[in-house]
Amino acid sequence: MIELREVSKFYGDKVGVENLSFQVKPGELVGLLGPNGAGKTTTLRLITGYLQPSRGEVLVNGLEVSQKPLEVKRLLGYLPDTPPLYREMTVRSYLSFVAEIKEVPRRQIRKRVDTLLEELNLTEVQGRLIGNLSRGYRQRVGLAQALVSDPEILVLDEPTTGLDPKQIMEVRNLIKELAGRRTVILSSHILPEVSMICERVIIIDRGRVIAQDTPAGLAASLRGSPRIELEVKGPAGTVKNLLAQVPGVQEIELKQEAAGRCVFSVNSSSQEDIREEIFFAMAGAGYPILQMRNEDLSLEEVFLQLVTRE
Numbered sequence: 001m002i003e004l005r006e007v008s009k010f011y012g013d014k015v016g017v018e019n020l021s022f023q024v025k026p027g028e029l030v031g032l033l034g035p036n037g038a039g040k041t042t043t044l045r046l047i048t049g050y051l052q053p054s055r056g057e058v059l060v061n062g063l064e065v066s067q068k069p070l071e072v073k074r075l076l077g078y079l080p081d082t083p084p085l086y087r088e089m090t091v092r093s094y095l096s097f098v099a100e101i102k103e104v105p106r107r108q109i110r111k112r113v114d115t116l117l118e119e120l121n122l123t124e125v126q127g128r129l130i131g132n133l134s135r136g137y138r139q140r141v142g143l144a145q146a147l148v149s150d151p152e153i154l155v156l157d158e159p160t161t162g163l164d165p166k167q168i169m170e171v172r173n174l175i176k177e178l179a180g181r182r183t184v185i186l187s188s189h190i191l192p193e194v195s196m197i198c199e200r201v202i203i204i205d206r207g208r209v210i211a212q213d214t215p216a217g218l219a220a221s222l223r224g225s226p227r228i229e230l231e232v233k234g235p236a237g238t239v240k241n242l243l244a245q246v247p248g249v250q251e252i253e254l255k256q257e258a259a260g261r262c263v264f265s266v267n268s269s270s271q272e273d274i275r276e277e278i279f280f281a282m283a284g285a286g287y288p289i290l291q292m293r294n295e296d297l298s299l300e301e302v303f304l305q306l307v308t309r310e
């Protein structure tokens with residue numbers, strides 16, 4: 001649905017993005033993740049045709065964006081980093097105006113706007129001037145204008161920026177609901193956000209793709225050897241010796257010891273799950289396991305590792 005082929009964009013001698021290649025398949029919900037200045041906004045502007053690449057090709061639904069800008073814009077709904085709102089218009093008149101520009105047939109405009117007002121919880125403010133709305137409402141109006149033509153593809157630049165926690169939850173849920181029938185690409189510098197709502201994450205840094213995978217896949221590929229955290233009721237020394245005999249155990253680190261309990265972090269050399277073996281070893285010796293869990297890397301840790309490694 002969206003394809004970037006070795007795309008570069010330079011601003012004078014400054015690099016916006018360099019040699020960027022990735023694809024987004026129909027129906028996917030993909031997150032573009034990166035720190036400030038990584039090139040997220042540039043990438044989204046290239047996809048929507050607001051910028052021309054200095055090198056390479058951007059294809060949307062098989063059409064080259066720079067060759068077929070109007071056709072591509074018909075397929076897209078775009079929420080830019082600053083939504084293009086007219087402060088002196090009411091919510092309803094603004095959405096009707098955008099619907100007209102987006103070539104929604106005249107007879108359908110009223111119904112379409114009603115549906116959007118309903119879906120985005122804007123019905124009660126439909127008669128208010130946009131300039132008088134709170135930031136959360138304005139963001140929702142921005143999202144509504146992106147959806148007005150019921151586009152196949154949605155491009156959202158930092159859709160939750162500036163919202164309060166409740167509004168963030170609402171907008172995230174809305175995006176998930178919208179995603180089913182559409183292809184969605186959104187940008188964010190918030191890690192939990194993309195891991196929560198996106199099926200696939202493309203991490204960019206300094207204009208380049210440095211990783212792309214599912215949130216779980218990214219964590220797994222970088223996790224290296226699995227780690228287990230274990231709390232046992234028993235003497236630390238003996239427990240450590242027992243752990244050392246479990247096949248696959250590589251490193252054992254005592255993290256805490258108090259009141260007859262000890263907490264260990266155990267590194268395994270194999271990709272096999274060694275928790276069962278640990279259980280039998282402790283049960284055999286009569287030391288109850290109070291807690292045992294895989295220490296998974298969060299997306300945040302993966303992201304930091306990737307960016308730092310670069």
Ligand SMILES: Nc1ncnc2c1ncn2[C@@H]1O[C@H](COP(=O)(O)OP(=O)(O)OP(=O)(O)O)[C@@H](O)[C@H]1O
Pocket residue numbers: 011014015016017034035036037038039040041042043189
């Ligand atoms: N119009 C411009 N002129 C010059 N440099 C620009 C322009 N727009 C972006 N840049 C530079 O290109 C790089 C990528 O910027 P971009 O806005 O795409 O990043 P971003 O990931 O969206 O960051 P942010 O989250 O801060 O918006 C940055 O170094 C930025 O300073």
